[in-house]
Amino acid sequence: MSFWHFLQLNWSELLVLIEQHIKLVLIAIVTAVAIGVPTGILLTRHRALRGPVLGVANIMQTIPSLALFGFLIPLPFIGGIGARTALVALVLYSLLPIIRNTITGIMGVEPSVREAAVAMGMTDGQVLRQVELPLAMGVIVTGVRVATVIAVGVTTIAAAVGAGGLGVYIFRGLRQYDNNLLLAGALSAALLALAADFLLGLVERRFSLAATPRKRSRSTLWRVVFVAVAVVLVIECGLVLWRSATNNSAPANRVTIGSKDFTESILLAEIVAEMLEARGVAVERRFELGGNLPHDALTSGTLDLYPEYTGTAYTAILRHQPITDPRAVYAQVKQEYAAKFNVDVSPSLGFENTFAILVRGADARQFNLKTISEAAPYAGKWRAGFGQDFMSREDGYPGFSKAYGLKFTEVREMDLSLTYIALSSRQVDLIAGNSTEGRIATMDLFQLVDDRHYFPPYEAVYLVRQDALARVPALREVLDKLANAISTDDMRRLNYEVDGNRRDPKEVIKEWLGGRK
């Protein structure tokens, strides 16, 4: 599909994402200005506070955004999943340049001018409003400009906590190996950043070239800024009202479903969502959450349910040493989740998504490889590519390479979804993918057999809060119905429909469910 054709098909969704993106950035920047400028002014009056406050703002900016989102999710009021968390993070990131430039701008006002103002009999407030702020405005706007451009970038990551925006296309594009999605997301974000930079550049020039522009044009400028802010606020208020009006269905019949940020998790979450909706339950979808966010959200009550794998729960969350007996793992996970988190584990869905050690089909045929042990001698000449998840977890690379005595010439850590592309394009020679990945067949990749049974079982299950089960009886019914209902082949096919044929997950699940509902 050409990019142009893609745009024609998806322009309405793209526009919605752009609008979400702009709204997130605008609200964050307006808030950051409302907090940052007064803070900056305060710090010019109280020197002693300057070091500590700027230090904290500095540290904020060095925290990687995904980590910051992770800290925020379990917090009450400001945390959770969605736009609110993203906004808190965006505001925290935007504060430093705004505070710093407010201080620099005000301190940069010529001492003789400030002294003249005081000597004329201006009060501190008059000096600030009539002299310091107008003269510092150019520098302050520069700070806002820097903060805005950064915010446009960081907002793409906000998609990981379900805040929407152009990051949705970028993450989806990475996952589905779809350049059109990537391009549409990244290009739009880049254009937004350029546009914001350009517009604020105009504002900045106005303030710094002519220390005071003609009176009339300044009030026009302020009017434009004011109207823009007002429009956003009105839209926000409208949305909040609309949501509260439409959400009046009692929470008793309402379930929030989450998913991890890969296709299979989204599909599994969508299956439950569809089936619940068919039974008249209101479903809120908080899909595509990155890292351990779904777990944090589930235990803090923001989510009621999300799909998980027993092995992941056993090793990554409960932090046990990997074991190989599927039934023991399931029993242990079920018991500990109930005791620790008040979370129930559904019956297995009928398939496993274990780590699949993959090589190119051509290499497998050339060297006649079937198992990982047979491939071990070649590792010395191979480069490996692993996702961040595999590199860091207990049952991932550290244990795996020890179990098979593997020593690669190079190990690269990259996005999981990119490892498939890296393998087929000969950037790396071995990767750890997912056994249900649809692209294994279409890209001619070969899965080596785990002949030493190193990887623990990864049975797909749903994790669901016990209070949600008690509140919504339909949940139990749906989960029972899904026990052993999905085979590995089913899952590969569903994955391929989305990743390979680029179809909408919702549509794919509707079709697959057909009469099963």
Add this chain to the structure above:
Amino acid sequence: MNDAAANHQLVQFHNVSYSLPNLTTPILSDLNLSVARGETLVLLGESGCGKTTTLKLVNRLLVPTGGEVVVEGKSTSDWDPIALRRRIGYVIQEGGLFPHFTIGRNVGLVPSLLGWEPERIDSRVRELLELVGLEPRIYTDRYPRELSGGQRQRAGVARALAADPPLLLLDEPFGALDPLTRASLQREFGDLARRLGKTAILVTHDVREALLLGARIGLMHRGQLLLVETPDQFLNSDNPQARAYLDTLTLIANAGEKR
């Protein structure tokens, strides 16, 4: 001191000293000085001698660490600083104009702080610009950067006079100007001060300016006031510091004769 004398003296320094906590030598020590109503007093001295500090003690930009400064019969520490400053015109080098205000707004600043009606401010601004020789039609709406140094200085004087304060403080007002502009502005200012009957304290390191404008000259050196004399007394003074200043004049005169 009786009331009549206090009323006659607009500004008085009683044993005033000023020092900073991190400096061992005081910036000012034991300064006694009176400025009579309508008088122009010039404080003469090299940079760092404490003359600008002396000026800032009058409008309470600084507060003395010892002794007291009395303005209109009241110690500056008893004055509301805002009210005090609005009764004192202040002119600094290059005028200290606000770069983001028009000349009109700069000149009308103190009246607008005092809450005058806009029409009254406008007519006052016009009157003052004419007084300092800036055609109001041309200059009211210009910004300071569009004016020459001399014009900015004129506007600075106009701003200081705006609310008709009884006292003017001038801190090297003509220091940054070329010699010709300086000479003509000095002459005009002398006329203006006499005509308006303003009390003024002017700080300079230019002995010619001191002799030209001062009714009395206070000579300062290393934080101390060495003497206060009329220009005639000063010309015949045998104080070595005063002689050093006067020698610079002789040098110039001699250079003229040799030619």
